[in-house]
Amino acid sequence: xxxxxxxxxxxxxxxxxxxxxxxxxxxxxxxxxxxxxxxxxxxxxxxxxxxxxxxxxxxxxxxxxxxxxxxxxxxxxxxxxxxxxxxxxxxxxxxxxxxxxxxxxxxxxxxx
Ligand SMILES: [Zn+2]
Numbered sequence: 001x002x003x004x005x006x007x008x009x010x011x012x013x014x015x016x017x018x019x020x021x022x023x024x025x026x027x028x029x030x031x032x033x034x035x036x037x038x039x040x041x042x043x044x045x046x047x048x049x050x051x052x053x054x055x056x057x058x059x060x061x062x063x064x065x066x067x068x069x070x071x072x073x074x075x076x077x078x079x080x081x082x083x084x085x086x087x088x089x090x091x092x093x094x095x096x097x098x099x100x101x102x103x104x105x106x107x108x109x110x111x112x
Contacts, residue, residue, distance in 0.1 A: 019069070026062045033057055034064050037071075044071035 009017070028034070035054065042048055043058060058064045 019065075022059060022065045023062050023069075026060050026065070028061045028063055031063060034061060037067070040064060040067050041071050041075075044068055044075050 035057065039054060040058070043052075043054055048054055058068050
């Protein structure tokens with residue numbers, strides 16, 4: 001991707017550079033102070049406020065950050081699938097209601 005340096009990097013590009021730096025610059029091969037997957041899952045599901053001290057470790061530990069990114073991606077994909085299903089369900093309900101109202105109107109008009 002070529003960047004226009006007169007305009008500057010986009011927010012997405014800054015985010016990507018920060019993520020790459022965290023993944024590269026905090027190797028922690030001995031996994032000192034690392035959390036188990038349950039805590040990382042809680043963080044990935046955005047159930048902890050940004051002031052929570054767990055964030056300080058995740059943003060300064062490449063292995064935890066890599067796991068966090070994977071968990072967050074899966075969480076967002078699942079949430080997106082649930083929202084698509086809910087949209088389709090509500091669309092079906094609206095279509096059924098409109099159909100039933102139309103059918104009732106036709107039945108009423110034929111009776112009178
Ligand atoms: Zn860690």
